Structure formats: C-alpha cells, structure tokens
Amino acid sequence: MKYLTTVLAVVAVATVGCDMSKIDPGGGASAPSVVSLRGSGGLDLGSGAGGGTGGGTVVESGPPGTLVGRIVLDGDAPALNALVGQGQSSVDPTICAADGAIVDESLQVSADGGLANVFVYLSKAPEGDFATSESQKVLDQKACVFLPHALVWRSGVPVQLINSDGTSHNVSITTNKNGNSNSTMPPGTSSEMTFKRPEPLPFKATCSIHSWMSFYALVVDHPFAAVTDADGKFQIANLPSGVEYTFRVWHEKGSRAGRKWKVVVNPGPDLTNVELQYTASDLGL
Amino acid sequence: MKLRSSTVCILMCLAIAGCHKRSAPRFKLSTDSNSLARYARNAVQDELEAGFGTPDSFVVWSELPVDFGTYSGEVGRVLQSGEGGSVVLSADGLTPATELAFDSRMQSLAGAAVVVVPSDPDSAATEEGESVEPTVLRVGSYDSDSKTLQIVDQDGHSAAVNAEKGDSVQVVGSTLQFGRDLYHRHCVHCHGTSGDGNGPTAQYFNVKPRDYRRGVFKFTSTKDGVRASRDDLFRIIKLGAPGTYMPSFMLLPDDEVLAMVEYVRWLAMRGEAERKLILSLSLDHGKDEPAGEASLQENWSDYVEPVGEELNADWSLAEENGEVMFPVNEEGKSVARVEPTAESIARGRRLFMDKASANCFSCHGETARGNGASTEVINKIIGPEGKEVDAPEPGLFDVWGNKVKPRDLTSGIFRGGRRPIDIYRRIVVGIKGTPMPGTANKLEPEQVWDLVNYVLSIPTQD
Numbered sequence: 001m002k003y004l005t006t007v008l009a010v011v012a013v014a015t016v017g018c019d020m021s022k023i024d025p026g027g028g029a030s031a032p033s034v035v036s037l038r039g040s041g042g043l044d045l046g047s048g049a050g051g052g053t054g055g056g057t058v059v060e061s062g063p064p065g066t067l068v069g070r071i072v073l074d075g076d077a078p079a080l081n082a083l084v085g086q087g088q089s090s091v092d093p094t095i096c097a098a099d100g101a102i103v104d105e106s107l108q109v110s111a112d113g114g115l116a117n118v119f120v121y122l123s124k125a126p127e128g129d130f131a132t133s134e135s136q137k138v139l140d141q142k143a144c145v146f147l148p149h150a151l152v153w154r155s156g157v158p159v160q161l162i163n164s165d166g167t168s169h170n171v172s173i174t175t176n177k178n179g180n181s182n183s184t185m186p187p188g189t190s191s192e193m194t195f196k197r198p199e200p201l202p203f204k205a206t207c208s209i210h211s212w213m214s215f216y217a218l219v220v221d222h223p224f225a226a227v228t229d230a231d232g233k234f235q236i237a238n239l240p241s242g243v244e245y246t247f248r249v250w251h252e253k254g255s256r257a258g259r260k261w262k263v264v265v266n267p268g269p270d271l272t273n274v275e276l277q278y279t280a281s282d283l284g285l
Numbered sequence: 286m287k288l289r290s291s292t293v294c295i296l297m298c299l300a301i302a303g304c305h306k307r308s309a310p311r312f313k314l315s316t317d318s319n320s321l322a323r324y325a326r327n328a329v330q331d332e333l334e335a336g337f338g339t340p341d342s343f344v345v346w347s348e349l350p351v352d353f354g355t356y357s358g359e360v361g362r363v364l365q366s367g368e369g370g371s372v373v374l375s376a377d378g379l380t381p382a383t384e385l386a387f388d389s390r391m392q393s394l395a396g397a398a399v400v401v402v403p404s405d406p407d408s409a410a411t412e413e414g415e416s417v418e419p420t421v422l423r424v425g426s427y428d429s430d431s432k433t434l435q436i437v438d439q440d441g442h443s444a445a446v447n448a449e450k451g452d453s454v455q456v457v458g459s460t461l462q463f464g465r466d467l468y469h470r471h472c473v474h475c476h477g478t479s480g481d482g483n484g485p486t487a488q489y490f491n492v493k494p495r496d497y498r499r500g501v502f503k504f505t506s507t508k509d510g511v512r513a514s515r516d517d518l519f520r521i522i523k524l525g526a527p528g529t530y531m532p533s534f535m536l537l538p539d540d541e542v543l544a545m546v547e548y549v550r551w552l553a554m555r556g557e558a559e560r561k562l563i564l565s566l567s568l569d570h571g572k573d574e575p576a577g578e579a580s581l582q583e584n585w586s587d588y589v590e591p592v593g594e595e596l597n598a599d600w601s602l603a604e605e606n607g608e609v610m611f612p613v614n615e616e617g618k619s620v621a622r623v624e625p626t627a628e629s630i631a632r633g634r635r636l637f638m639d640k641a642s643a644n645c646f647s648c649h650g651e652t653a654r655g656n657g658a659s660t661e662v663i664n665k666i667i668g669p670e671g672k673e674v675d676a677p678e679p680g681l682f683d684v685w686g687n688k689v690k691p692r693d694l695t696s697g698i699f700r701g702g703r704r705p706i707d708i709y710r711r712i713v714v715g716i717k718g719t720p721m722p723g724t725a726n727k728l729e730p731e732q733v734w735d736l737v738n739y740v741l742s743i744p745t746q747d
Binding site: 032033035036037038039090091092123124167170172174176179180185186189191197200201208210211212214256257284 | 466
C-alpha cells in the first residue's frame with residue numbers, strides 16, 4: 001500500500017510537473033528574462049548601422065504602350081438577393097431603398113459575361129517617376145449606396161468623400177497599411193482624407209449606421225491600376241513596353257490574395273488586347 | 286522490494302526528464318499564419334524573434350518607439366576575479382537615461398543588456414581603421430552601494446570585460462523586463478502571453494479581453510485614425526473598464542503601471558508586425574501556388590523593411606500633443622463645457638434624435654437603450670472558410686469579429702470613462718475598431734457639449 005502511494009505520488013508529481021510545461025509558455029512571472037539588442041538598440045555606439053541595398057533590376061524598356069482588356073465570367077452568374085428590398089429598410093425607410101431595392105453589387109455580370117469591379121494593378125511600381133495630374137475619384141453616398149462600389153486612389157493625394165443623402169452616414173475604413181477611420185458625415189457635408197501608403201490589397205469600407213453599404217478601394221503609388229467597368233473592360237495606359245509585368249487581378253468574391261497575371265505590353269498604338277476568364281469556382285460560387 | 290524501488294526510481298527519472306524537456310517559451314504565431322506556405326510561416330517566426338525575441342528573451346530593436354529603459358554610467362575601475370567581470374562605476378553609479386528608467390527599480394537590473402562604449406573610439410577600431418561593434422553582455426547584478434556592476438555573458442556565465450576607466454556604460458532593457466514581470470502577474474491570464482486576448486480565463490467572458498495584435502485600442506483621447514497614447518493605456522489600467530471584466534489597478538504604484546503600459550505597447554507592435562508580415566507574404570507565398578523560398582529571400586527586404594518604419598511612424602504620432610482631441614473651436618481656442626441646463630440638455634436631445642446631424646438614435650435607439658434600428662440589420666461576417674457570409678443573427682460587429690451592442694446609455698456606466706471630457710472624446714473620436722463613429726469636425730464644440738450634457742442626464746431621467 002505504501003508502495004502504491006509512493007508510485008501514485010511520483011506519478012502525480014510527474015503529471016503535474018509536465019502539465020505545467022503545457023501552460024502557455026512564459027506564464028511564470030518569476031522566470032528570469034534577458035535582453036539583447038537589434039541595430040544599435042537606440043544607443044549611441046559610434047558606428048553607423050549598415051544600410052540595405054535595393055535589389056532593383058534595370059530593364060531596357062521600349063516606348064509606352066496601352067493595355068486594354070476585359071474580364072469575363074465563364075459560366076452563369078447566380079442571381080443574388082437584394083440587400084434591402086424596396087420599402088423594407090428598418091433604418092431611414094424614407095431615404096434608403098425608398099424608390100427601389102438596394103442591389104447586391106458584390107457580383108455584377110453583364111449580359112455577355114463581363115465582370116465589373118475587378119481590380120487590375122501592379123503590386124509594385126516600375127522604376128520611374130509617375131507624377132499624377134488626374135483628379136482623384138470622389139466617393140459619394142446616395143440613397144444609402146456608396147458610389148462607385150470599387151475605386152482606385154493614389155497615395156499621398158487627398159480624396160474627397162461626399163454625402164448626397166438627407167441622412168447622416170459614416171465611412172468606416174479598416175486598412176492594412178493606413179490605419180482605421182470612422183467618422184460621421186451629415187447631409188451635404190464632405191470630408192477629405194489622404195492615404196499616405198500604398199495598400200497591398202483593396203480594403204473594404206462600410207457605413208456603420210446603414211451596414212449593408214460597402215465599397216472597396218485600392219491605394220497605389222503609381223498610375224498602373226484600374227477597375228473593370230460594367231462590361232468588364234479596363235485600360236491601363238503609358239506602360240513601358242517590352243517588359244514582362246505581373247499584374248494582380250482581384251475581385252471581392254475571389255481568393256483573398258487575388259490572382260497573378262503576367263503580360264508583355266506592345267509599344268505604341270498597337271494596343272495589347274487581352275481577355276481574362278474567371279470561372280464560377282474561382283469566385284467560390 | 287528491489288524491483289519496487291527501481292520502478293519508483295524509473296518513474297522519478299521519467300518525471301524529471303519529462304519536465305526538463307520543456308523547450309524555451311515562444312510567442313504563439315497568429316492563426317492567420319496558417320494560410321502561408323510552411324517556409325513563409327517559418328520566415329515570419331524567425332523575423333519576429335529577430336525583432337522582438339521571446340517572452341523571456343527580449344530584443345531591444347532601436348527602430349521601435351518603445352522606452353526599453355536605459356541607464357548610463359562611467360567606468361571608474363575594472364575588477365576581474367574568479368566570479369567574472371565587474372566594473373566599479375564612478376561617483377554617480379548608474380543614472381536613468383530615459384524617462385521610463387526608474388530610479389527606484391535599479392535593484393532589478395539583472396538580465397538587462399550591457400554595452401561598454403570606449404571613450405577613445407580608436408581603441409575599438411581594427412588595424413584597418415574600421416570600427417568594431419561593442420560586444421553586448423548582460424547584467425549579473427548591480428550593487429548601488431558599492432556602485433559595482435557585475436557583468437555576465439549571454440548565457441549567464443562569467444565574462445571578461447573589455448573596458449577602461451572613463452569608458453561609458455549603458456544598461457538597456459530593464460523597463461520592459463519589469464513590465465513583462467508585472468504583465469505576467471496581473472494581465473496574462475486574460476490577455477494571453479502574446480496579447481492575443483485569449484489567456485486561459487478569456488473563454489469564460491462574453492466581453493472579450495482586448496486582442497492587442499491589431500494595434501487598435503477602443504477608448505483613446507487621440508484623434509480618428511491615430512493609435513492609443515501611453516496616457517490612454519495608463520488611464521484604462523488605473524481605472525479599469527467599468528461594465529466589463531477589466532478591473533482597476535488603482536492600487537499599483539505609477540511606475541509599475543507605466544512599465545506595464547510599455548510592455549502592452551510593445552506586444553501591440555509585435556502583433557502588428559506579425560499581421561503586416563503575414564498579409565504581405567500571403568500574396569505571393571500562400572499555401573496555394575507559393576512562389577518558393579528563393580523568391581522569398583530575393584524579395585525579403587520589400588516585405589520587411591516597411592514594417593519597422595510604419596510602426597515607428599504610427600506609434601510615435603500617438604504621443605504628439607497635437608493628436609489629442611481637445612474641445613477647441615476653429616481658432617484653436619479652448620471651449621469650456623456648456624452649463625448642463627435644461628436648455629442645453631434639450632438641445633443635446635434634439636441632436637441625438639437628428640438623423641441629419643449626430644444621428645445617435647439610429648444605433649442607440651430613441652430611448653437610448655442601445656436598441657436602435659441599425660441593430661436589426663443582418664451583417665456580413667467572415668465565415669469559417671474565410672469568405673463573407675451573412676451573420677446568423679442581426680447586430681453590429683467590431684473589427685475583432687465580436688458582436689457588439691451599442692451602449693445602453695440609461696445604465697450610467699461608461700467603459701471609456703465617465704468624466705465629461707471622456708464622453709466628449711467618445712462622441713468626437715468614436716470608439717476605435719467598432720461601428721461607433723466619431724463626429725470629427727462636423728459638430729461645433731458647443732453642440733458636442735450639449736450632447737455630453739444630454740448623455741450624462743439620461744440615467745437620472747424618468
């Protein structure tokens with residue numbers, strides 16, 4: 001009996017001891033800790049930290065060309081339910097969906113299969129200086145819908161948000177690189193925002209008060225980005241020709257990282273005309 | 286009997302061996318990293334350990350706007366003995382060199398990094414004239430009476446010290462160590478080792494502990510789009526978040542709370558770095574069609590370099606005075622609270638109910654019970670397959686994916702503080718990471734004070 005107790009006690013010690021090791025590591029306040037440095041550790045060590053070198057490759061590129069393309073959905077698009085039926089809104093029923101249902105814009109396909117609201121863009125700007133003279137797209141809020149549903153903005157250039165409705169909206173933005181923002185916009189007011197950093201992917205923005213409202217925006221630091229129109233068409237001009245580009249093609253229903261698409265642009269008036277296909281399974285339909 | 290004792294012996298050996306197998310603690314990677322190819326996931330873990338270290342072995346990364354706690358002194362005498370290297374510092378001994386290096390905490394410097402910087406730079410140069418990085422050693426112990434600093438190597442063994450009289454000595458990292466010890470005593474059981482808000486106790490709560498890893502804190506005095514300041518975190522640790530499980534730590538001395546704040550900020554930065562790395566790597570090195578390890582190494586600096594810069598810029602901004610929201614008019618003049626008269630309260634009530642102005646009632650409801658029409662809408666949430674799906678029930682959600690209710694303003698409980706200025710900031714700045722927007726510059730300060738007066742009057746109204 002004594003033997004058994006001893007064995008049990010030892011087993012108990014073993015079990016308890018080993019269970020301890022399964023606790024989330026670092027849970028012991030008394031465990032000693034140590035410190036090491038990265039870089040100079042903020043100390044003045046009298047020697048400069050080594051700077052990294054940019055690994056940019058120099059490419060012989062030709063005169064600029066224009067990329068014209070179309071993105072189509074291969075297969076039938078499922079019918080989507082309206083986000084809010086006409087006269088069905090619980091919030092602001094006299095303004096939202098008062099004159100017609102609010103349609104689900106997450107999948108807009110034209111009669112001949114053109115897929116709208118697809119982002120086509122270079123993840124990384126090619127070498128060169130690409131000043132912008134274009135004015136930025138304005139985002140409007142009308143009849144409790146964001147207009148447009150998908151748009152490209154340039155980093156560092158102010159963008160305008162306006163509210164054409166008779167009720168207050170708010171634009172709630174959660175980005176990957178530019179922080180988050182959420183402010184109320186009463187009717188007839190406008191807000192200016194500047195996104196300092198390019199974003200790796202389009203981000204989704206919503207209205208918290210009318211939470212079916214959403215739009216997608218991509219922030220880039222170059223002009224080589226477009227969103228397909230209602231026919232699925234896009235155009236990207238002034239691309240140096242003869243270089244192989246890797247574009248990212250991204251749709252809100254597709255995979256999180258989008259797809260990669262490699263293309264070489266022809267110079268001059270010979271447009272590089274391409275058609276890309278999405279299958280229903282690409283979009284998880 | 287012999288057999289029995291040997292059995293016991295074997296079991297004991299197993300017990301000891303089993304427990305000694307415990308590997309060095311590491312921060313758990315976020316589950317988002319499961320979307321990455323294995324080599325990319327390992328690269329994230331390695332990079333995070335290079336920049337931040339582990340729960341009990343920190344890295345002082347100079348790019349981060351964190352006060353790791355630095356003390357400085359000057360070598361008076363060098364002692365070498367069988368115990369290893371010691372230096373006797375000149376008259377002052379060690380003195381705090383940064384704001385959060387506390388005078389009162391010098392007894393607990395053990396483990397902090399020590400760097401000896403020669404007073405004569407030539408003595409540290411090679412024959413070719415290149416400067417040599419000083420060796421980083423650790424503090425074994427510090428005796429403030431004899432002003433003696435005992436120095437050990439990275440593994441805690443005795444170390445020879447290459448120093449001369451007049452060299453400067455810097456000790457760095459003690460505040461973060463102090464904050465970490467306190468965090469593990471007071472915070473870890475809810476907020477978790479990595480600050481993921483998922484400590485062992487968290488599963489029992491339906492207001493979830495904050496997950497710091499997005500770098501987002503709900504209740505701040507800073508403007509829209511700006512991170513939380515040290516002051517904001519200090520306040521919420523001291524006062525707690527009434528109406529939630531977050532208690533008040535009012536009884537802890539200020540330097541303890543300041544050290545915890547610094548550790549929480551550091552955990553938040555680690556989480557943000559993790560999130561950003563995983564996101565940028567997921568584009569090219571996701572589980573489906575990964576571009577390969579060679580491509581990862583070739584483009585590594587593109588992924589990593591922006592992270593430190595961004596953390597530095599974003600968290601430094603939060604400490605700037607101009608980023609704190611104060612009640613000021615267009616000329617920058619301070620606007621005092623409007624007297625909470627019946628007229629002011631009535632004006633506030635009208636703004637509350639005005640859909641073309643503050644529009645509070647859409648979420649908080651006409652009776653301010655947190656049951657407005659917006660809470661009846663079915664929202665999109667991220668489903669188990671990573672795709673957006675309709676939520677199973679109506680209601681609003683925060684960026685952490687938790688269902689949140691607009692505050693029932695009749696309760697008189699305000700999580701972000703109940704001072705009039707707290708309510709003012711909640712209205713103007715909003716609650717970060719949640720559907721509660723700020724009014725920004727769309728209301729005059731006097732109008733916001735009217736709203737504050739109304740909100741503070743609600744609990745006492747019939």
